[in-house]
Amino acid sequence: MLIDRYLPTRRNLLGAAALLPLANLAGVVRAAEPDLAELKNITLALKPIDITERAARLRRAQALMREHGIGAIVIEPGSSMIYFTGVVWWRSERLTAAIIPVEGEPCIVTPFFEEPSVRETLAVPAEVRVWQEDQNPLAVAAGFLRDRKLAGRAIGIEETTRFFASDGLARVLPEAKLVSANPIVRGCRMIKTPAELALMQAATDVTIAAYRWVHPRIENGMTGEQVGALMTAATRRLGGNTEFSMALIGEASAYPHGSREVHRVSAGQMILMDCGCTVQGYQSDVSRTWVHGGASAAQRRLWGQVAEGQHIALAAAKIGAAAGSVDDAVRAAYTKWGYGPGYKLPGLSHRTGHGIGLDGHEPVNLVHGEMTPLAAGMCFSNEPGIYIPGQYGVRLEDCFHMTPDGPRWFSTPPRSIDAPV
Numbered sequence: 001m002l003i004d005r006y007l008p009t010r011r012n013l014l015g016a017a018a019l020l021p022l023a024n025l026a027g028v029v030r031a032a033e034p035d036l037a038e039l040k041n042i043t044l045a046l047k048p049i050d051i052t053e054r055a056a057r058l059r060r061a062q063a064l065m066r067e068h069g070i071g072a073i074v075i076e077p078g079s080s081m082i083y084f085t086g087v088v089w090w091r092s093e094r095l096t097a098a099i100i101p102v103e104g105e106p107c108i109v110t111p112f113f114e115e116p117s118v119r120e121t122l123a124v125p126a127e128v129r130v131w132q133e134d135q136n137p138l139a140v141a142a143g144f145l146r147d148r149k150l151a152g153r154a155i156g157i158e159e160t161t162r163f164f165a166s167d168g169l170a171r172v173l174p175e176a177k178l179v180s181a182n183p184i185v186r187g188c189r190m191i192k193t194p195a196e197l198a199l200m201q202a203a204t205d206v207t208i209a210a211y212r213w214v215h216p217r218i219e220n221g222m223t224g225e226q227v228g229a230l231m232t233a234a235t236r237r238l239g240g241n242t243e244f245s246m247a248l249i250g251e252a253s254a255y256p257h258g259s260r261e262v263h264r265v266s267a268g269q270m271i272l273m274d275c276g277c278t279v280q281g282y283q284s285d286v287s288r289t290w291v292h293g294g295a296s297a298a299q300r301r302l303w304g305q306v307a308e309g310q311h312i313a314l315a316a317a318k319i320g321a322a323a324g325s326v327d328d329a330v331r332a333a334y335t336k337w338g339y340g341p342g343y344k345l346p347g348l349s350h351r352t353g354h355g356i357g358l359d360g361h362e363p364v365n366l367v368h369g370e371m372t373p374l375a376a377g378m379c380f381s382n383e384p385g386i387y388i389p390g391q392y393g394v395r396l397e398d399c400f401h402m403t404p405d406g407p408r409w410f411s412t413p414p415r416s417i418d419a420p421v
Contacts, residue, residue, distance in 0.1 A: 013217055013230075025229045032217065032230060036237050039213065043202050043239030043279050049086075053195050054124050057084055057188055058100065064184045065102040071153025072101045072145060073181040074169065076161045079358040080185055082281060086123025095137040095165055098126075099144055102153075107144045109137055138168035145173060156181030186363050191377035196282060196357065197401055200379065203284035204399065204410040206240035206277055211288055211421040214273075218292065222265045224249050224258070231275050240277030240284070243360060248272040253289065254393040256350055256385065267293035270392035276360060283360045285381050286411055287397030290420035299394075302386055303417040305337060306394045309384035310413050313352050313366070314400065317374060317382075317407040324370035327352040330384040331368070339386060346388040353381040356399055378402045379410075 013031045029036075061084065065073065075081050075098045077089035085098050085106060096110040096118065105125050110118045112130040119128065129144055131137045145151050154177045157166045170178055192200070213234045218227055227247035235242045248255070249263035253272035265271065269292050276285040289306075291299050309330050316329035330352050334340055339347030353366035356379050364372045366380055378401065385395030396414065400407045414420045 013219060013222075025225055028222070028226045029229050029233045032233065035213070035217070036233055039209075039234060039237035041237070041239035042205060042209065046199060046202050046280065047195065048280055049123075049195055049199075051123060053193065054084070054086060056193075058106070058124065060188050061100055061184050062102055064187045065100075065156070068183045069154055070102065070156045070179065070181070070184060071150035072099055072148070073156035073158060073184050074099055074141065074161060074165070075158040075181070075185070076165060078160060079281075079362075080158050080160070080189065083189055083358060084124070085126060086121050087118055088121040089118060091162070095131075097137070097141060097161075097165065099141060101145075101148050101150060104148065107141075109141045109144070111137075136168070136172065138165065139172045141169060142173040145176070151175050153177075154179045156184055158185050182363075189357060190355065190363060191375065192357060192379055192401060193377070197377075197379075199280050199282035200284065200357070200399070200401075201410055203240060203277055203279040203282055204286065206235060206238045206279060207275055207284040207286045208411050208421070209238050210234035210240070210275070210277075211273070211286070215288075215290075215421045218265055218271065220264075220266055220292075223262055224252065227265070227271070227273070228275075231273065235275070235277045240279055243276045243278055243283065244274065246274045248274075248393075251390065251392065253395075254387045254389050254391055256387065256393070256395070265292050268296065269293075270299065270394070272393060272395055274395065274397065281358050283356055283358070284410070285356055285360055285397060285399055287383055287385075287395045288414065288420045289394045289396060290417055295417050299392070300417055302388070302392075303394050303396075305334075306384065306386050306396050307413065307415075309333065309348075309386070310382050310396055310398065313382045313384055314407050314409075317366075317380070317400070317402065319376065319402065319404065319406065320373050322371045323364050323366050323374055323380075324368050326366040326374075326380075327368050327370075334384070334386065346386065348384050348386060350385070352384045355379060356381055374402050376402050376404045 099107045107127045131140045158181045214230045224247040228245035231245035232242045248258045250269040252258045252263050253270045272289045274287040316326045351367035355362040383397035387393035398413050399410045
């Protein structure tokens, strides 16, 4: 999707930053402003999730509730509340919750003084019940369930809901049986619709375009933070909301999430970047690894093995296969090549991939023992890195989604360590 106008011009950013008052992070970004100005927002034509899509989600949730014998599900603020109701809120000691019943409209329970703000993002027809500061919000939630004649039914609790909320509901609604809402919430969210896939594709396009802008601007002497700052700036100009822009240099690349030590770019150093953004809430997650100034034979060999690991994972991702079988296929090859075994180092110390959507990490994972069968609409990262402690590591990460005919990339993996983006 990238076109030539996103490709860079070259300038000495560290040299230019040295002339600016803030010559560390902000200085590097300010020195790049002439080039950043050439980047254009590539997300403006995207269609948002609309009321028709959200209505379909609620119907699907209610169908699953009937199938599993659940009368309602309770959700706190976060990605699941956004998914079903559109309400963008935060968690605090003052409870706001969504209750989705097996029939009829949802209910939002929220503090009285927050109701106008909560309604600003409410995107589905719903009842709103408020509570005052001297009231128990769980009693208000229980009142809704009793009014809908659901108090004696199983009530599903979304898996990230805090203990005080589920425990408080159990105390005021002792006749109800509280159960996991996973069959409902996961049953909906794990299967992405075409509208969701389009937003995830756009987020990935932004991240790839940002990588292509950043890569030729990395200079000797830069820190990981400075490289990450350039990535963040480019991502924002291209229309993404930055989630993370991590750059690991040299030995830091041997540790999947880096180290506290400051490493600087120099010739022969491995650079591992792990970056992602959101577009209308939907996530990207892409990692790229290369060597600054030319790779050694050993570095090339390791990069090639990880690239092959990605393709082994994709080939194993078949409709109906257990999610864990993808991880098993990669790990078997790595063990054959002398890594591991299992999660031991040198080798692959983390799962091969994770689910992705509104959250950067969401169920289920491509990890040994995960028996959930792969189905069309599921989305995953594919990142079977190899790490050699004390030296360096390589991680190539691209996400894919399952179709009826098998997996399809959101971003195409690089073909060479010499052309990594």
